[in-house]
Amino acid sequence: MFxxxxxxxxxxxxxLLALIVLLFLFLIPGLIRDPYIWGILVMANIYAxxxxxxxxxxxxxxxxxxGFGLFVGVGAYAAAFLNLYxxxxxxxxxxxxxxxxxxFGLIIGxxxxxxxxxxxxxxxxxxxxxxxxxxxxxxxxxxGREGLSGLDPISFSNITxxxxxxxxxxxSTGILLxxxxxxxxxxxxxxxxxxxxxxxxGINTNWYxxxxxxxxxxxxxxxxxxxxxxxxxxxxxxxxxxxxxxxFMVTIVGGVSTIVGPVGGAYLxxxxxELLRGIGExxxxxxxxxxxxxxxxxxxxxxxxxxxxxxxxxxxxSNIFRxxxxxxxxxxxx
Amino acid sequence: xxxxxxxxxxxxxxxxxxxxxxxxASAIYAMLAIGLTLIVGLxxxxxxxxxxxxxxxxxGVFTVSVTLKLPLFVAxxxxxxxxxxxxxxxxxxxxxxxxxxxxxxxxxxxILALLFEEIIQLxxxxxxxxxxxxxxxxxxxxxxxxxxxxxxxxVVALITILGLWVFISKTKIGGAILSxxxxxxxxxxxxxxxxxxxxxxxxxxxxxxxxxxxxxAPVLSSSPTMWxxxxxxxxxxxxxxxxxxxxxxxxxxxxxxYSETIVAFVISPRVSELVTLVILFLVIILxxxxxxxxxxxx
Numbered sequence: 001m002f003x004x005x006x007x008x009x010x011x012x013x014x015x016l017l018a019l020i021v022l023l024f025l026f027l028i029p030g031l032i033r034d035p036y037i038w039g040i041l042v043m044a045n046i047y048a049x050x051x052x053x054x055x056x057x058x059x060x061x062x063x064x065x066x067g068f069g070l071f072v073g074v075g076a077y078a079a080a081f082l083n084l085y086x087x088x089x090x091x092x093x094x095x096x097x098x099x100x101x102x103x104f105g106l107i108i109g110x111x112x113x114x115x116x117x118x119x120x121x122x123x124x125x126x127x128x129x130x131x132x133x134x135x136x137x138x139x140x141x142x143x144g145r146e147g148l149s150g151l152d153p154i155s156f157s158n159i160t161x162x163x164x165x166x167x168x169x170x171x172s173t174g175i176l177l178x179x180x181x182x183x184x185x186x187x188x189x190x191x192x193x194x195x196x197x198x199x200x201x202g203i204n205t206n207w208y209x210x211x212x213x214x215x216x217x218x219x220x221x222x223x224x225x226x227x228x229x230x231x232x233x234x235x236x237x238x239x240x241x242x243x244x245x246x247x248f249m250v251t252i253v254g255g256v257s258t259i260v261g262p263v264g265g266a267y268l269x270x271x272x273x274e275l276l277r278g279i280g281e282x283x284x285x286x287x288x289x290x291x292x293x294x295x296x297x298x299x300x301x302x303x304x305x306x307x308x309x310x311x312x313x314x315x316x317x318s319n320i321f322r323x324x325x326x327x328x329x330x331x332x333x334x
Numbered sequence: 335x336x337x338x339x340x341x342x343x344x345x346x347x348x349x350x351x352x353x354x355x356x357x358x359a360s361a362i363y364a365m366l367a368i369g370l371t372l373i374v375g376l377x378x379x380x381x382x383x384x385x386x387x388x389x390x391x392x393x394g395v396f397t398v399s400v401t402l403k404l405p406l407f408v409a410x411x412x413x414x415x416x417x418x419x420x421x422x423x424x425x426x427x428x429x430x431x432x433x434x435x436x437x438x439x440x441x442x443x444x445i446l447a448l449l450f451e452e453i454i455q456l457x458x459x460x461x462x463x464x465x466x467x468x469x470x471x472x473x474x475x476x477x478x479x480x481x482x483x484x485x486x487x488x489v490v491a492l493i494t495i496l497g498l499w500v501f502i503s504k505t506k507i508g509g510a511i512l513s514x515x516x517x518x519x520x521x522x523x524x525x526x527x528x529x530x531x532x533x534x535x536x537x538x539x540x541x542x543x544x545x546x547x548x549x550x551a552p553v554l555s556s557s558p559t560m561w562x563x564x565x566x567x568x569x570x571x572x573x574x575x576x577x578x579x580x581x582x583x584x585x586x587x588x589x590x591x592y593s594e595t596i597v598a599f600v601i602s603p604r605v606s607e608l609v610t611l612v613i614l615f616l617v618i619i620l621x622x623x624x625x626x627x628x629x630x631x632x
Binding site for chain 2: 058062064066111115117118119121122123125126127129130133137241242245248249252282284285288289291292295296
């Protein structure tokens, strides 16, 4: 199903752009020698991962899961319990939390399958809010509003954290891109566009929706536990509205149903955060206003138009220097 | 609280207290939910900023009456007008271009709600603000002493809801609203301008939410995060009552208000917030069309 036709592959300006961006991401710690900035970039990678997992649900299956924070929170608390009470190391808690998150995805997903639109959004939101309240009510094991602190960090050096998060993010993005560009992706799109028609041609829509739920909740919980380990803390705030709103702002600004988009959205949010650090608390306000403007003027997000613009530029430059590859015709189409 | 004293008199007092405090909660929820159900039934816009209007009403009355020291009546009218204007502006600038896309309006209004929360947070800080009671003193009702402010909430809410009922069922504009909510195309064929009606109802719904906020401001203190829980409760009530059904919303508001108060009195106030969430979850899973809704849609 993930078969890639290597004969059809040709090196276009888009791939050149991707290589440049990747090279840049790997070289950042050498260019900016500031552990504080590295820590900020780890958060960018974490939010990017939340964004792409959310995008799989929203952009490819049309499931507006308002309570996406549920999976993040389950992952964070699962990691905290496994690490603090059972003494599991971080590299083991992350996949296990992912599986626990997928289990929650199954529990929430099965009753939510019949629901669409607003009902799904509110049901998932109610589930997240119930979990948040339960965490506060059972404060003898969850430490209530304070949350659990003192988790093992992934590494004490931010440079290792950065490379770990970057490589994991690349793997996550790669997996999701493979999924959405395979036959499964087409099926998901058909469910998103016209579910009844998809059923009519014999697609088991429920199974594919559940599969999306499972993948997305696994990723959300996996990265939730990564975040808990990185911050060495798991608090009830991860279930809350702010987390959910931030995740979908990142997704919308970057571009819905692109998978790569949310990564750009997350980095934009982080860069803006740094540029506006002097202004302090107004940052979130400005980001919300920018999100609204982008959503009204540029509903497909900022990343896709940027890619088209830059890769066209790159093609023109390479044409000038005659570094043409054998597939000029192909790149013109793409 | 209930079982501790074995006296019958105490038990009756608790029942009466539940009746009165549940009534106050239901009145507030009903005002919030009616506006929401009207706009959901009319334009299929699931306005997550509805709770923000409630918050703006509460902060509006605080600003005008406490900071600017203007009379209470002016504070009432000013806050209602400002909130209605904000709602009209939002409808025109942010919601109309989305052409009723469900995810779009959901996210747009949610971001707007966050925006208002941030604005309030920056202007007034995170500390709760208390507005002094509009009328002081306590009223003794069947042996239970209730703050007069809470009774004012119930009275104003009852008058407003009755007035709204008469307005919708008896006037020409009310008929136009109902016709647009049943069939926008047929309504426009008989000469109803659905755009203006939708704008009007947006303003009306926002001022209802603001009125609820104004009335609540002296009872509960106002804080920047006060929009979220009432919003969830209003949505629960709208879905429990059936989308677009005003009567269903009133019935559902009574159910939610009283079950919450009973749980708060009998078990603990800490879990009373969970009641709404559990009701919401159960209704959505078991009967998405609600009590008075005829068809499932969303």
